[in-house]
Amino acid sequence: MASSWSRSASPARDVAISSTGSGVCMMRNGWRDEQHPSLINFITSFLRANSFRLNFVPIAPDFIFNCGGMSIAFVFVTNWDCNSVCAIYDRVQKLKNQFAHLYIVVTLPTKEQNDSFVCSYFKYRMVLGRPIFVPVQNLEMGFEKIVKIALARGVCKQRDAISKLKFERQRAVEGMDAFRQVLTSIPSIDNHDANALNQAIGSIEAISRATKDQILEKTDLSAEKAEIITRFFRDPKYYLSPKII
Secondary structure, three states: OOOOOOOOOOOOOOOOOOOOOOEEEEEEHHHHHHOOHHHHHHHHHHHHHOOEEEEEEOOOOOEEEEEOOEEEEEEEEOOOOOOOOHHHHHHHHHHHOOOOOEEEEEEOOOHHHHHHHHHHHHHOOOEOOEOEEEEEOOHHHHHHHHHHHHHHHHHHHHHHHHHHHHHHHHHHHHHHHHHHHHHHOOOOOOHHHHHHHHHHOOOHHHHHHOOHHHHHHHOOOOHHHHHHHHHHHHOHHHHHOOOOO
């Protein structure tokens, strides 16, 4: 365990998620109790600098970040014991079935530990990327990686949500355009009438079922226009015959 820290807990600069707060970090109680107080102090300061709220809870992984509407789980191995790796991989196998977004951050400060990790990774038949292992050289770097991954995944999630909203908005606009085209094809019905019918009655199907009295009651359309609409949807002779407007 490193007893000193070479850098201050400065914010992760490559990604940002919002000005009001990045999210929530949950730390496993048992993991906290196993670490040197200086590491916990660094983590607390680093999370504060990056606008995360920290909670200590009894969870299965070491950390869970709720960021940008996404939950990302982490196992943070701070002491790689070359003679006792079986327990780590057993735990990873269990957690990867419980969490869709799981990362394993492993601190490997020596060549011996790095070689041990590489050999054990293939020995225990890990599938590349399932879950993702992130080897790091020191504890600071490891936690900084954790926060950057959480922020990046949160930003991607938000961008996906924004893209979906834009797509749905575009579909709504296109749907409204189609709605107006159908209704304004009815003689004497203009865009104002189409908007009034949409807001008061709803879909084309609902309008087609509405009676003259219902249209008059719920909209500002004239009796003549209400009659035209009801005849258009109910009388084939009317909507199939040529119109002179």
